Amino acid sequence: MSDIAQAENFSDKTLIKVVGVGGAGGNAVNRMIAEGLQNVEFVAINTDAKDLLRSDADVKISLSDASSRGLGAGADPEKGAKAAQDHQSDIEEALKGADMVFVTCGEGGGTGTGASPLVARAARQQGALTIAVVTRPFSFEGPRRSASADSGIENLRKEVDALIIIPNDRLLDLSDRSVSVIDAFKTADSALLAGVQGITDLITMNSYIHVDFSDVTAILKDAGTALFGIGSARGEDRASQAAEIAISSPLLEASIEGAHGALLNIAGPTDLTLQEANEAAELVREAIHPEAQIIWGLALDDSYGDEVRVTVIAAGFDAKKGVESYRPADRSDVKVPQLPELHLTNGAVQYAQKPAEENPQPAHKPAAQAPAHPQQAAPQPVQTPVAPVNPVHQPAPQQAPASTAMPSSTTMPAVPSYDDATNEHAAVSRTPRIPDSELGDLDIPDFLR
Structure with missing residues (x-):
């Protein structure tokens, strides 16, 4: 054989x-x-x-x-x-x-x-x-x-081994205010699809640098909480922008800072340069724990057109500290897409973009600062002869830390939808491999881009 x-x-x-x-x-x-x-x-x-x-x-x-x-x-x-x-x-x-x-x-x-x-x-x-x-x-x-x-x-x-949680309220935050209850639940279904597909595609896609099942196991085995993000971008700085979107995904319930392991998959056309891939990987590396293990894959296919997609699955958070409940640091130049509506065009999944909300309110107000020096009580004279008592030291109160406002998406315009697919919608395959001719039909939901 x-x-x-x-x-x-x-x-x-x-x-x-x-x-x-x-x-x-x-x-x-x-x-x-x-x-x-x-x-x-x-x-x-x-x-x-x-x-x-x-x-x-x-x-x-x-x-x-x-x-x-x-x-x-x-x-x-x-x-x-x-x-x-x-x-x-x-x-x-x-x-x-x-x-x-x-x-x-x-x-x-x-x-x-x-x-x-x-x-x-x-x-x-x-x-x-x-x-x-x-x-x-x-x-x-x-x-x-x-x-x-x-x-x-x-x-x-x-x-x-690993648990990925998608908060439905985040889907509402990204949706149009007029979205119906039925459409809201359909959007939740799409989010579950994206969570599963983001991992299965790493294993099943034909890749230039392949992420196999053992790689996924190395990161997700006994990992506890896991987070995933998917980003997509075109044009100048497409790879780095896609990576920024992935690590700052609005659907992430927490920051990926502190993750000790990450799966990274970069997909794009054959003209994707090594420098572009390196820039995307470096952004992910900087966002997680300094000593984290990163396993990455690279899929090259001209069916992507000018688009580059980045998928990140982060896991291995400190069990004592847990996953931080704050959002990632502000990255004002990140382009985060609004939640789109799903359509089928010539059998391929397409998404219509929603306009970004104007004049967003910060997620938190800064906490009021405590006075720098506490007022000291005036000393009182001793009226009767008693044993001297050492005065109790009054430490200055700690200054309340100011909360960091959640980064706004208004400075982050939507990434164009991928619309190059022209083939008929692929039937569900029960075989364990994807024929090369059908790879172009796979698409990842754009609302996570």
Whole structure:
């Protein structure tokens, strides 16, 4: 057998499965299938029989029983967990043989919140690299759902190698104020798609410098919290601008500063220079921990036109410190695109850009400064002979640190959409490799650019 044939056989052994748990997870799986996410197998798990009937997944697992009668978990995570326990053998059978398993759901409900930790545990016990990509609920869904989501996220965190959280409210912040509730939830589905595709493309795309499954495992195995960003740019300084967008993505729930590991993939046309790639990689290196391990890949294809895309997955944050809850430092020259609407043109995914909001308000007001010197109380004479007492030292109060305002997106105009695709929309492939002729059809959602 030739070396090329052997390499292809080894590549074929990387089996990736995406599991949608609950209603939101099932909707996300349907969106991934509709958008042509390739080289993965899809599994839908739900307690709602009607939702499961609408699923296009390869494998469907009903968690219904005599008590629920296929009507769902009633937003009760305990019911969702109990249903998953009762069907544990079915779940394990569906995940058998997987090298990597993505568990995706919308946190805060019953089935997704309660069952997803058990699904993740089953995948991990079988030796699969297990990554969860979940959403936090919108604020308008109420405090009870938000509290349930917080609890579910913590339970899920214990069962996965890496956890990526997408806050739905950030999607609203980037959307037009007139966006409907239905469109808001569709946008959440697209965000889950982007989180999964951002990692699977690193492994499945034919690349000049390839990021393989072992590279992804080195960064994401037992990583805990992970963050991802995708950026795209054209024209002058396209590579560095795309990298800036990726590391400053509005969908990042926190800063990537402090990450000890990062996966970096740079994709662009064949005229992409080594200097451009180096500039993009250097920006990512400067944004994370000084001693971080960076594994990078390079995909060259003229179907990108003048566009350069940068995908970053950061992980390995200090467990004691945790992921910082602040945004990255202000980079006023970064171009961050507004959330676009999704369209299909000649079978290719296209996005219409939204205008940036004018006159944004800073995220925080600077804290008032404390006086430099505290006032000292006047000494009082001693009236009776008593033993001398040493005066208590009064330290000067610490000056309150000023909060750093979140960088505004008004100085960051949108990046043009990639519109060079002319082929028919690719059908969902169940084969483990992507034919070279179809690579041009893959597109990454522009709202993360």
